Amino acid sequence: HSEATSAFVGPSLISSKEQDLVFKGVAGSPGVAIGQSMVMFPPADFDSVPERTSDDIDADLALFDGAIESVRVDISKVGERLAEQLRPEEQALFDVYIGMLDDKALAGEVQNKIKAGSCAQTALKHVIKDYASHFEMMSDAYLRERAVDIKDLGRRILSYLQERETQTLNFPERTVLVSDELTPTMLGEVPRENLVGLVSIKGSGSSHVAILARAMGIPTVMGLVDVPLSKLDRCEMVVDGYNGDILISPSAEMQAHYATVLNEDKELDEDLKEIIELPCETTDGHRIHSWVNTGLMADVVRSLDHGAEGVGLYRTEVPFMINERFPSEYEQMLYYREQLEA
Incomplete structure (x- = not known):
């Protein structure tokens, strides 16, 4: 370690x-x-945000500003939704949150870090951790607890940054x-x-x-x-x-070594391609069926390339694993049909 x-x-x-x-x-x-x-x-997990520099400072600033505005709208909506259940002094907490998103507070510090060369997510991570640690060191128990609010605010911003980033991930x-x-x-x-x-x-x-x-x-x-x-x-x-x-x-020496291993793997694949069309049979004439364990179309394509003759086991759980929700009966039918046709 x-x-x-x-x-x-x-x-x-x-x-x-x-x-x-x-x-x-x-x-x-x-x-x-x-x-x-x-x-x-x-x-929205700060511990997993990598240390990245900005490829385009203006784009990162625009991305961050958009995330701040989205969070500002979200907090306002939450405040309005809870207005009838809170006393005015409790309601004022949402104004404090919105105030922290101001250019002169938390948001301003993040913008400065982006201008200094950090990407939006990395800059936000450092500022939120600094703010949270300051609150956690305070002697007053109530103020110490505000560190949780800071982290929550940060995660809300981060989730918008990541949502935007996934659309342009290269x-x-x-x-x-x-x-x-x-x-x-x-x-x-x-x-x-x-x-x-x-x-x-x-x-x-x-x-x-x-x-x-x-x-x-x-x-x-x-x-x-x-x-x-x-x-x-x-x-x-x-x-x-x-x-x-x-x-x-x-x-360079290790890259060359592993490049050789890669080439050897490719050569072995090429050699095996020469016997793909031959039946799977032992030297004493015993015929063995070469079937595939499948679940993805990638399995089928790869297996056909390697001479598979049929499906030995179909993993019915795969369509469930690769989705965020249960696939419908119709979608599952399409999966099965695609496999069978291949």
Whole structure:
């Protein structure tokens, strides 16, 4: 843990400096991936917001101003809704919240940090944590409790920032998706042609994501204990799904080594393609049916490419796992039909 955290101190991790930092996890899906990491964090969770600089300060300022205005409207509506249930002095608390969103208060400090080069989410995280810590150190119990209000206000703003960001999220050409705990829905947010590897700080080789990753043929490492998530964003990364390792800022020598492994995997695939059309039969003439364990169209496409002759098991839970709601009977019928037609 000491080695991990000290290695991540300072900006060197995201610089071009070659470091070969190796962290051991659990192999979730075999294969090797070389790409750029992108941290995906849960909505409105400051602990998972990575340290990012702004690519466009004016755009970040506009994004933040829009989020502030949305929260201001939300708080006003809540105040109006509770007006009949609160005394005037309690009602005034909502005016205090709105006042804190003013340019001369919390919002102004966030804007200054954005102008200094931080992205909107990172700037907001630092200001909210500073404000909350000041309140938490106060001797008066009532004022100490206001730290909770500050954090709530911050999360409301953050949720709007993240909502806007998801619409314009640009994934690197070779994306290694990293999260504290990957979910099936996260996999669906990255264009398949961009996704080369997965890293989940929590989880095991038997998790739903690991099962999906193996079906989709995406190298995956899970269970990386004590690796600080927020420092893993936008790094050059190697995912070794055979040994359960990730390498941060790999040297040219290590990149060359893993590039060789990648090429060997491709050559093996090419060799196997030559025997795809042959029947699956042992040397003494015993015929074995080569069926696929499926649930996603990605499984079917990959399995047909590998010579599968039919479906041995269809995972009926997959359409439920990849949605935020239960799929309708009609939607499930379409899933089954798509699989059968393929």
